[in-house]
Amino acid sequence: MSEEHFKNVISHAKEYGFVFPSSEIYDGLAAVYDYGQNGVELKKNIREYWWKSMVQLHENIVGIDASIFMAPKVWKASGHIDGFSDPMIDNKDSKKRYRADVLIEDYQEKYRIKNQKEITKAKKRFGDDFDEAQFVATNPNIARNNAKIDEIDARLKDGLESGELHKVKELIEELGIACPVSGSKNWTDVRQFNLMYSTQMSATDGESQIYLRPETAQGIFVNYLNVQKTGRMRLPFGIAQTGKAFRNEIVARQFIMRMKEFEQMEMQFFVAPGEEQKWYDYWKEHRLKWHTNLGTNPAKYRYHDHVKMAHYANNAVDIEYDFPFGFKEVEGIHSRTDFDLKQHEEFTGKKLQYFDNERNESYVPYVVETSIGLDRMFLVLMSNALEEEKLEDGQTRTLLRLPAALAPYQCAILPLTKKDGLPEMARKIMKSLSLDFNCYYEEKDSIGKRYRRQDAIGTPFCITIDHDSLTNESVTVRYRDTMEQKRVKVSELESIISQEVSMKKLLQGLM
Ligand code: GAP
Secondary structure (H helix, E strand, O other), rough: HHHHHHHHHHHHHOOOOEEEEEOOOOOOOOEEEEEEEOOHHHHHHHHHHHHHHHOOOOOOOOOOOOOEEEEOOOHHHOHHHHHHHHEEEEEEEOOOOOEEEHHHHHHHHHHHHHHHHHHHHHHHHHHOOOOOHHHHHHOHHHHHHHHHHHHHHHHHHHHHHOOOOOHHHHHHHHOOOOOOOOOOOOOOOOOEEOOOOEEEEEOEEEEOOOOOOOOOOHHHHOOHHHHHHHEEEEEOOEEEEEEEEEEEOOOOOOOHHHHOOEEEEEEEEEEEOOOOHHHHHHHHHHHHHHHHHOOHHHEEEEEEEEOOOOOOOOOOEEEEEEEEEEEEEEEEEEEEEEEEHHHHHHHOOOOOEEHHHOOOOEEOOOOOOOOOOHHHHHHHHHHEEEEEEEEEOOEEEEOOOOOOOOOOOOOOEEEEOOOOOHHHHHHHHHHHHHOOOOOOEEEOOOOOHHHHHHHOOOOEEEEEOOHHHHHOOOOEEEOOOOOEEEEEHHHHHHHHHHHHOOHHHHHHHHO
16 A cells, blocks of 8 residues: 555545644644544444444443543653653754664565565466465575564664663664655654643642643553452453553654544453453453454554553554554553552552452452554545546545455445435334434435445445335445445345444454
8 A cells, every 4th residue: 555545535624524633714623633523423333333342242341431630740740741752863964863773664565565475486487386384484585684673673672771872873774764754864862751731720729730641541540450350350351442642752653643632432341360361361362353253354454563662561462553654563562560559559559459359469450451442443445445446437436445344334325317206205214213323315416426435435235215116115225345236125125224233243343
């Protein structure tokens, strides 16, 4: 997928009411976006797929909805006030600011692309006999590229973890990394920037500085005991939450990929100490399955182990997706140890322990976290679904091949003409189907144009009501992906549509 495709995704998202720049009539606000009438439906359906897969399908996971504002000390305890920062570097000529680690990771990506090219070339040469695993293990060019990637990883890790940021700058200079805008290698030193937004909260005894949460997870940690006690939860158990988070991303780019205000879907899984690796492996596998269950080509996903661990984690992996601009993180799975709960114990003086009947002891549970950005997932689906399809008659159609259960509308109800009682019959069908599905009604323009508009917003079914419908209670059903049309009874519509669009069917793929 190309940069060109990415541009098409952004303009399609705007043109068809999925995503608008925030406050656009005031020329927008950098890295802040609004979801339009179709975007909000797609976003809601992704959130529902996540929530049901986590909460409804796991008897030991429950949900909460904590506030965005929290006691300011939470962020001191969690380490965000002191440690939640990105290493930034400025190019003196373009005056553009970059995340130093991202510049280096983008550089490493070139070696991965080289490897991929070697594999593709060899595949062509050897045909069906090609053994990819053996080729990757033995090819000297791939070995050299991987060694280079590993060496850069080690040096980046050393610079970041030791806090000796001059080492990161030296690495950038040695690798000859140039500013993507100016092409210049004239860099400032690398410095850390805190990502949290703060504001003031008035109280009777004056004002205090509070923060907009940079992750939803802390709302779960501070409610851990409330939920455990009132829900009589036994380990292992999870608490899930979806909601807004805020980060002062200095380098906010790539549309809704990196925003200043975004939504997270997070789950903290509390386990007995010593069990964290088992559950880390479980969630790593289960979460990837959640993604590929949507029908996306599995080759578009990969795991990426963290070089720089967040301050709370002892093991972390990203699930990355092959966006039009390369593989990037969509979701993180972190083994957070007992760091957060222990910190909250220390800062509040309150015990956050769990009494384990089987072990006959109390301890602070360990935590494995799954954390996915809803907006990034939205971008995955839009980039994957948007297609310019060449038709047999030489024309092209713009198609959004979204998973049917997540599409903004499940069906469109289209009377062939605006007269002869067709709209009345169409409205009657709409009224009954609306109880189960989000239906789109439209009677303007030719039927061909209306089909194309529905293809472009991803509606899986178009139902056309024509003159024959008035006499024999039948309609035409058109399938989005194949454009196949079938004559069916009005009474069959509900079952035909629900078979294809059901969330139940999607969730069954996870069981
Ligand atoms: N509680 C752990 C945590 O917040 P993270 O890796 O910083 O971990 C988790 O964030 C996910 O949130 C990311 O995988 C990404 O999908 C999403 N995310 C993070 N920053 C974002 C941003 N600025 N804009 C959009 N999504 C973001």
